[in-house]
Amino acid sequence: MSRLRCLAILLLPAAATATAGTPDAAAGAALYEAHCARCHGANMVNDGRSFDLRTFPKDGHDRFLRAVTQGARLMPPFGKRLTPDEIEALWRFVSGS
Ligand code: HEC
Numbered sequence: 001m002s003r004l005r006c007l008a009i010l011l012l013p014a015a016a017t018a019t020a021g022t023p024d025a026a027a028g029a030a031l032y033e034a035h036c037a038r039c040h041g042a043n044m045v046n047d048g049r050s051f052d053l054r055t056f057p058k059d060g061h062d063r064f065l066r067a068v069t070q071g072a073r074l075m076p077p078f079g080k081r082l083t084p085d086e087i088e089a090l091w092r093f094v095s096g097s
Contacts, residue, residue, distance in 0.1 A: 028093030
């Protein structure tokens with residue numbers, strides 16, 4: 001019995017983080033506001049100055065990584081300013097995954 005309770009205590013924090021949504025997406029939201037919002041609009045609400053990220057294809061993970069890392073025409077590259085983990089967190093935010 002006490003062994004079971006111990007297990008429950010061990011498992012609870014993991015379950016809590018899993019159900020609290022995606023911590024990565026929250027980190028991505030903060031990174032987005034810091035690095036991307038000035039061109040892509042606060043919370044991705046776009047004023048037409050650049051690509052509307054709300055319309056970015058949800059299956060476009062590789063395209064996203066490439067564009068953010070290397071840049072794309074007027075889109076500046078972030079490969080030297082952000083870590084791969086940070087770019088992945090941004091993807092979670094943009095794709096809503
Ligand atoms: C200096 C302004 C600027 C900043 C800052 C910026 N972008 Fe962009 N971004 C653009 C413009 C302009 C385009 C459209 C590029 C084009 O097609 O000419 C674009 C396009 C994109 C695209 C689409 C690329 C494609 O494959 O068509 C993605 C994804 C993107 N940006 C993500 C981001 C993310 C994530 C950030 C923050 C890390 C960011 N951008 C920061 C200006 C910016």
